[in-house]
Amino acid sequence: MTPVAAERPDRALAAVSTGARRRLLDLAASRGVHLGASLSVIDILVGVYDLTGFAPDRPSGHRGDRVILSKGHSVWALYSVLAEFGVAGLDDPRAGHPVEGTPGVTAATGALGHGLSIGAGLALGARLDGTAQRSVVVLGDGELDEGSVWEAAMFAAHHRLANLVAVVDRNGLQQEGHTESILSLEPLDAKWASFGWRVLEADGHDHAALRTALRTALDGQDGRPTVVVARTVKGRGVSLMEGDARYHYVQLTPEEHAAATRALVGTGQGAA
Amino acid sequence: MSTDTNTVTALPMRPVVADVLREAADADPRLVVLGADGQALAAGVRERYPERYIDVGIAEANLVGVASGLARAGRRVVVCAMAPFLVRRAAEQIRNDVANPGLDVTFVGVGGGLSYGTLGPTHHCPEDLGFFSALPHTRVYCPADVVDAAWAVRQALAVPGPAYVRLGARADRVVHAPDERFDAGTGLLMRPPGRALAVAAGAGVGIALDAADRLAGPGHTLGVLALTAVTPFPQERVRELAAGVDAVVVVEEHLASSGLGAATALALAGQWHGAFAAHSVHTGYPPIGDREELLAHYRITAGDVAASVLDAVRGPGAGARR
Structure with missing residues (x-):
């Protein structure tokens, strides 16, 4: 178990990521899980929960921050990361999407396109109350097909919700194939910028780069909401699954589990 | 008692409900009102507490998601919108983001049933009560006139948890005495x-x-x-x-x-x-x-x-x- 203190060194975060991936593969050996999209978002979740100062007895961190995993099908990554951060009782979770009551879970998600609106409402509430609380919403790139995301994006920019951060897990794949072949998202940075957001880019598997971007996003100094477009690889960390859409939703056979565990590679030094 | 052969009085519910919401905002500083490019119900609140009225624009899905976030931040939230668009465009947000967690959000839907008349079937909403009645934790009100409309909104706000109040779009015939007493349990x-x-x-x-x-x-x-x-x-x-x-x-x-x-x-x-x-x-x-x-x-x-x-x-x- 990793000792809990905000802003661990990058090496420690890389170890958390690897431990979480190992847990994730173990979960995937006993049930069907959304594996590819969980592997791509693990480093993002490690970075986000670390920066907010998450601890099992302090799920909203130092400032009452609220994290929403809007791409709820990646809940397996969330269980694995929270377990690495010391949350007990997540060795055999049953719910295939986040449910309220799990430490660190702000809202039950799974139907896509809901999280950013909820995060915007929380951010607006914090501003009305004059508190320092921030909202971080982790979105999938396929999720950006949902129109409600862009309703929320317009709303957040209009109200200048500088205490709202979106992180897009830009792994380039959705259930049936490449995002650009199903419904083009590019130019994605320009889309967010044109909606009035500050846009930061980061390698979503490089803890140092992620931390720099997330810290900037969370500083609230810009007067606008901030999106971090995190370039990731679906299946990242298990070399034989990387970029392979077949691992979107799977249960691993004992042989696959053994091979995947052997193929587990350390992340944290970037996607390349 | 009025009959269909006598003169009947008909009054719109909206101004009365706007007054009820203003009183509720006076009594509870944590109350906020959200609207979707329709301000009639929020007129009183908006005038007295401009920071506690938020118009999200013509975007019902986001309207309800934002309401969910505000409720999670400890606010008592009133969502005002045209019933047909609230019910059909934001159905999933209402269910997943408000009703399932049982948040303190009161939905006020204007123009339930057939009350938008010649505006046509896009604007009719003969399924709103059934939709809300199918949700966990949710109370549903269908007032007949201004008298029980005021009671219904007060009642919706008085009890914690989600609620829906259907209002007519135009004037509704007054059937209740001004001092009538209502009971949610017995009708x-x-x-x-x-x-x-x-x-x-x-x-x-x-x-x-x-x-x-x-x-x-x-x-x-x-x-x-x-x-x-x-x-x-x-x-x-x-x-x-x-x-x-x-x-x-x-x-x-x-x-x-x-x-x-x-x-x-x-x-x-x-x-x-x-x-x-x-x-x-x-x-x-x-x-x-x-x-x-x-x-x-x-x-x-x-x-x-x-x-x-x-x-x-x-x-x-x-x-x-x-």
């Missing part, structure tokens, strides 16, 4: 039943009263139970009142399959024997018409209700249960 028995009972809500209340006036006389007096709170449905009360009658009719501006028709039938099934008729909206595509014409199209009129009751109490099966 209001406006006419005692003789051989028949009408279970009614919203515009159905005035129609049922008119039918009762037509039927006044020995042998087939029509009782009228007006339900402002439709969910939770007062099953026991309906069973109790039906126990002494030969016929039960439902009068509602809603689909029977998810409205008072279904709720009343479920309350009585297997426990009561008699004639039953639902004067409700059905799924047939409507003609262009104003509200009165549309109600007539669906046979939700005093004449149709009275005819149903007469058929039932004179029919071959009448009284068979005795």
Whole structure:
């Protein structure tokens, strides 16, 4: 178990990521899980929960921050990361999407396109109350097909919700194939910028780069909401699954589990 | 008591509800009102507390998601929107983000049922009460006039958790005395039943009263139970009142399959024997018409209700249960 203190060194975060991936593969050996999209978002979740100062007895961190995993099908990554951060009782979770009551879970998600609106409402509430609380919403790139995301994006920019951060897990794949072949998202940075957001880019598997971007996003100094477009690889960390859409939703056979565990590679030094 | 042959007073619900919301905002500094490019209901709050009124624009899904976030931040939230767009565009947000977690959000839907009339079927919403009644933790109100509309909104806000209040789009006939007292658990028995009972809500209340006036006389007096709170449905009360009658009719501006028709039938099934008729909206595509014409199209009129009751109490099966 990793000792809990905000802003661990990058090496420690890389170890958390690897431990979480190992847990994730173990979960995937006993049930069907959304594996590819969980592997791509693990480093993002490690970075986000670390920066907010998450601890099992302090799920909203130092400032009452609220994290929403809007791409709820990646809940397996969330269980694995929270377990690495010391949350007990997540060795055999049953719910295939986040449910309220799990430490660190702000809202039950799974139907896509809901999280950013909820995060915007929380951010607006914090501003009305004059508190320092921030909202971080982790979105999938396929999720950006949902129109409600862009309703929320317009709303957040209009109200200048500088205490709202979106992180897009830009792994380039959705259930049936490449995002650009199903419904083009590019130019994605320009889309967010044109909606009035500050846009930061980061390698979503490089803890140092992620931390720099997330810290900037969370500083609230810009007067606008901030999106971090995190370039990731679906299946990242298990070399034989990387970029392979077949691992979107799977249960691993004992042989696959053994091979995947052997193929587990350390992340944290970037996607390349 | 007004009848369909006398002059009736009709008043819009919106200004009254706007006053109720302003009073609620006075009493609770944590109350905020959200709207979707429609400010009539928020007029009072907006004027007095501009920072506590947020217009999210024409974006109902986001409207409800933001309401969920604000409620999670500890706010008591009132969401005001046109019923058809609230119910159909934001259905998933209402269910997942507000009702499931049981948050303190009161939805006020303007123009439920057929009340937008000639604006057409895009604007009709004969399924709103059924939709909200299908959600966990959620109370549902369908006032008939300004009097119980004010009560319904106060009641919705007085109890923690999600609630929906359907308002008419235009003027609604005043059927209640200004000082009438309502009870969410029992409904209001406006006419005692003789051989028949009408279970009614919203515009159905005035129609049922008119039918009762037509039927006044020995042998087939029509009782009228007006339900402002439709969910939770007062099953026991309906069973109790039906126990002494030969016929039960439902009068509602809603689909029977998810409205008072279904709720009343479920309350009585297997426990009561008699004639039953639902004067409700059905799924047939409507003609262009104003509200009165549309109600007539669906046979939700005093004449149709009275005819149903007469058929039932004179029919071959009448009284068979005795």
